[in-house]
Amino acid sequence: MKKVFYAIAISASIFTGCSSNDDEPIVKAPVEGEISGDITSNKTFAYGNYTLKGMVKIAAGVTVTIEKGSTITADKRDGEDGLVVLKNGTLIANGTADEPIVLTEQSKVAGSWAGIIMYGDAPMIGTGGVISADSEDGLKLPYGGANENHSSGSLKFVRVEYAGLVITSNQKEHNGFSFYAVGAGTVLENLVSYKGNDDGFEFYGGTVSGKNLISYGNSDDAFDWQDSWKGQNNTNWFAYQTGKANYGMEVEAKGNNNAFWPKVTNITLKRAAGTTTEAPSGEVQLDAIQFKSNGNGDFSNIVIDGYVNQTTPTSVTGGAVQVLDLNTYTNQVVGGKIKLTNVKISGTPTLFISGAGTFTLSAASFPGTNWGVSTTATGAALTSGKWATVDGVNLLANL
Known part of the structure; x- marks a missing residue:
């Protein structure tokens, strides 16, 4: 095994900002080093x-x-x-x-x-x-x-x-x-x-x-x-896709028709204007959520925005939900293992895309209450701070 090398230039025990005033905070100086x-x-x-x-x-x-x-x-x-x-x-x-x-x-x-x-x-x-x-x-x-x-x-x-x-x-x-x-x-x-x-x-x-x-x-x-x-305990997911991007969520299970599924609550998927797909040919990759290979899940309180059709460099149809293959449609959608409830959709003209062309995905495809649109969904709830700020840009500004 290799040894770990630490080139520590400044001891962690050095402090700055000390004062004779005991009420002033003592600021710890950062060490400098290498991890390898x-x-x-x-x-x-x-x-x-x-x-x-x-x-x-x-x-x-x-x-x-x-x-x-x-x-x-x-x-x-x-x-x-x-x-x-x-x-x-x-x-x-x-x-x-x-x-x-x-x-x-x-x-x-x-x-x-x-x-x-x-x-x-x-x-x-x-x-x-x-x-x-x-x-x-x-x-x-x-x-x-x-x-x-x-x-x-x-x-x-x-x-x-x-x-x-x-x-x-x-x-x-x-x-x-x-x-x-x-x-x-x-x-x-x-x-x-x-x-x-x-x-x-x-x-x-x-x-x-x-x-x-x-x-x-x-x-x-x-x-x-x-x-x-x-x-089973996922919550507050925020995707902001800009420049070049594919799916907001790509959901698949390697073809296994499982009796279980993941659960995610409070989801916001947004695509900035002008964002293009990484792969403009072959499999269409311009949807908020795509299911394939028996992928499934229980998703609730969802906000979807900006998944419009792409015209350049290649014409691609985008939508809110895509199901790619017949097995996923039959086993997971019709079989009741895909649940999308309290879904608020804007800036996304096409709701459903049927990838294989051998079935027609629609609201009626989902049994019971497994599909439900809403005008009151709130999506992800996140608090700004340095953790979500890069080079002065608040990553939650578009939430």
């Missing part, structure tokens, strides 16, 4: 500014803590960078609204590094019903376990910027946050994925839930999952 190699023993990174070098891996049985207010900066010029929590490793990165933990990249160019990758020990179900698969992040590590309540740690008020490194399409791809079979004991709260080159958040199976998530300006899907992910 495999981390094989427990480590706390004090509040500071760190350089991330390489695919840093937190080993099984090891707990790494990053103190609030810290900034970790990758540099694409030194090769592939990322922060990886291996199965049974633990990452504790708890910032605050005013002192978030920020992981960014020096050039501020989308797709410059691998983001945060976390492996857990919760179940997944892949193609053909397999309960284990190899990751698509280039590490090709097996994921999938049996512990639904497994914990990989806690991420609170963490922002990942300019990630989504894609080295070989469909062979080695990264997102802002990648969660492989992560369990429900893991805490994911107040997270931002900002201007990445792939998905903002992707769940590969598992049972973990995310609260107060912002996907802003990511060029593929804002939220994406597969491998029969079934998080």
Whole structure:
């Protein structure tokens, strides 16, 4: 195993702002350092500014803590960078609204590094019903376990910027946050994925839930999952798609007709005027929510806005809800496993898109009360602060 190298230029024990007046606060100076190699023993990174070098891996049985207010900066010029929590490793990165933990990249160019990758020990179900698969992040590590309540740690008020490194399409791809079979004991709260080159958040199976998530300006899907992910306590998801983007939410289950589904409440999906799809040909990728491969879910209090037809560079029809294939339509829509209730839609002329052309998706396709439009839905409820501000821009201004 590689050793972890810490080049600490300023001791964490140095303080500034001291005064003879005991009532004045003592301000702790940030340390300066480097994070690299495999981390094989427990480590706390004090509040500071760190350089991330390489695919840093937190080993099984090891707990790494990053103190609030810290900034970790990758540099694409030194090769592939990322922060990886291996199965049974633990990452504790708890910032605050005013002192978030920020992981960014020096050039501020989308797709410059691998983001945060976390492996857990919760179940997944892949193609053909397999309960284990190899990751698509280039590490090709097996994921999938049996512990639904497994914990990989806690991420609170963490922002990942300019990630989504894609080295070989469909062979080695990264997102802002990648969660492989992560369990429900893991805490994911107040997270931002900002201007990445792939998905903002992707769940590969598992049972973990995310609260107060912002996907802003990511060029593929804002939220994406597969491998029969079934998080049950998700709330306050906000996607703002601008520049180049595909789906607000891409929902699929690798063809498995599961008896369970994830649940998400309070969702806002917005697409800025002039935003174009990443893939203008082939599969249409311009919808607020797309279901395929038996993807399903229970979604409520949803605001959808701005999913208009695209005219340039290629003509593409956009809509609120797309179902791509007949199996998903039959098993999940007609079968009652897709619920979309209290949905407020504006700036989106087409409500339904039938991807396969062998069925017609409509409000009547949903049994009982599984589809319901509203004029009073409020969507995500999030509070502004430094955690949701980048270069002086309030990411919630369009919420």
